[in-house]
Amino acid sequence: MASNKDVIRGTYEASPAQKGERLRAALAPDATWTEAAGFPYAGTYVGFDAIAANVFQRLATEWIDYRAEAHTYLEDGDHVAAFGVYSGTYRATGKAMTATFAHLYTLKDGQIVRMEQVVDSAMVLRALDPGA
Template identity: 65%
Template sequence: MSTNLDLLRSTYEGLSGENATRLLAALTPEAEWVEAPGFPYAGTYVGAEAIVANVFQRLATEWIDYRAEAAHYLEQGDRIAAFGVYSGTFKATGRFMQASFAHLYTFRDGKIARMVQYVDSHMVQQAMHSPAG
């Protein structure tokens, strides 16, 4: 197992708060984080401060028990793809969702330089915009 893969696994396999701390420490200062079009937090964010404000802070405050659980990884050179499932309950609607994701990471000098998200956004949007029933 490579150092990059070990590092990436550590950002998925612990408690949410610990994962976030490890992820922030793993980012390059100019890390680029790309949330998929159609996802509620869509956009490209550069640097830890922008990533936290536009993605992780919103996930922490708008969802109950939001999780990203990776089940499989594929590594090729300085790139690693993580495949898994998001889950959580959207606070405003009380709706639970599960959505498949793929994250493509690019590493530089042992740090995450870029992440691109691919996700079943429909499942997330449905939870956010449909009342509990």
């Protein structure tokens, strides 16, 4: 059986099509996903469909070459932290950004039951602002 860290690592380190399928498989049906206050997609979403519609579909349509690349994973029992960098270009402004993130996961029986995002949202918001 894969470790909790391996479950999380598998959602980042795959092709774009595989990432979505791996995340769907890793999420508990009632998983909560919290995007940080101040981030453009801020809020808490429950279940894969809500997470996909409110976060991942928007990232795919509003950004060019949006990436979340994790470089470090830490595991402590049922908790896994992934640290990395977001990058991409916001379509509406043509502005590129890079921003550091930490994703804090809680797993139960090998499935994600909670994710909380910590992010340097100022870097992202600059890309959204046509006047900045």
